[in-house]
Structure formats: C-alpha cells, structure tokens
Amino acid sequence: MTHKEISVKFLTMCITDQVEKAYDLFVHKDFLHHNQYVKNDKLSLLNAMMEDNQVHKKKKITILKQIEENNYVSNYSIVNIDDKTKYMVVHIFRFEDDQIIEAWDIGEEVIKDSANPIIDLN
Template sequence: MNTHTNAAVEFLQMCARGDVAEAFAKHVAPDFRHHNAWFPDDQEALKQGMEQSARDEPNKSFDVKQTLESGDRVMVFSNVQRAQGETNIAVVHILRFHHDQIVEMWDVGQVIPKDSPNQSGMF
C-alpha cells in the first residue's frame, strides 16, 4: 500500500475501534473538514460523533475490502458490521491529503440487504 493509503486505513481502523482522539491527533490536519451530512463540518463535531459511536457499539467491525489511491485522494471501501451483528453496511470513505495529513473526508454508506438477488454481492 502507498503511504497515504496506509494512513487512511489506519485512521479509519483506529476510529472504528474507539481510538478516535489518537487517530485525529496522528492523522488529521488542524484545518480538516468533512462532508458527513449528520454533523457540522468541523473536526470536533465529527470526532465527538465517532467517539459516541464507539461507546455505543464497541464491538462493531470494520473490514477493508478495497483501496484506491490517486494523487492526493484515497478511497477506502469497507464492510462495517454493527455491534449487534444484524446490519452490515458497505461504506466508501474518500480522504484528501495535504503534507501527509488528512484535510478533507467524504463518506457514503449503503445497508447491505440480507435478501439481495445479486449473487455477486456488494464486495
């Protein structure tokens, strides 16, 4: 994996397991912004939301399926399994880097239907 890809994956894995403050301190630039529609666009709001998610569901899993790096962007395609094991979500994170720090992030997710007729699956 490339350097930015490694950093993106490590950041997301740290956040998923609850090491949110450390992940932000290690990988996120001070002028970071994000595009998650559920939170104000500042770093602190997203960090608090991720910390709350980790407290609410400490046993969720985050399984990286694919990565793609192009220029200053890294795409991470993952399977997130909710702690209760009832719901799997296909998630795409796109992270933009500047000087080896994450300065911007987008994320989109889709619940994986249990009865999908698509035999190829989401991954």
C-alpha cells in the first residue's frame, strides 16, 4: 500500500467502529497527534475517536485531494457528521516505516452551502 492509500484507509476506518483496527494496522507505536482538544498521545486520540463515533454514527468522509511529499501525505476532505453538519478538514500525516507516526488535523464547519458545495480541486 502507498502512503496515500494508507491515509485514506486509515481515515475511512476511523469514522467507523473499526477505529481500533485502523490503529493496529496503520499507526506507529510512537505516534504523536497535534490537536488542541486532545492530549497528543496515541491512546488519548483513539479514545476520543471511539467516543465521537458513538455519538455521531452517521459520519462519512470524502477525500477531495491528496498531496504527497517525501514522508508526508496531506488529505483535504469533507466530513459529514450528519445530514446537516459538515466540516472541511485537512489531515496531515508523517510516515515512518510505512506507518503513521505523526498527525495534524485542521477543520472548519461549513456554514453555508453554495450551489456547488464540493469544489473540484484537480
């Protein structure tokens, strides 16, 4: 699997009940995460994701664009929390030994849909 493929598989599994399996398959033992709401260790983020998945069972993610450079992959996506709430999110992953060792995420709620809510980034 390429790093781009791993990042997509990881993200799609993390919004389901397969988040623990995603961590087992794709996350390095020394993983660090940079998020202002969650402590930066592997277990804290895993627990936060599992809790969020229990609350938001209809989540969906659509990856719109990926950029890979050296051992980094950036994913620009839409995360639909439910039928009314969605976020534009950038996930950045750093890889070591073909596993995600470091991650960042930046997101903002989409307040108003335009006539064309998904922008073609190609």
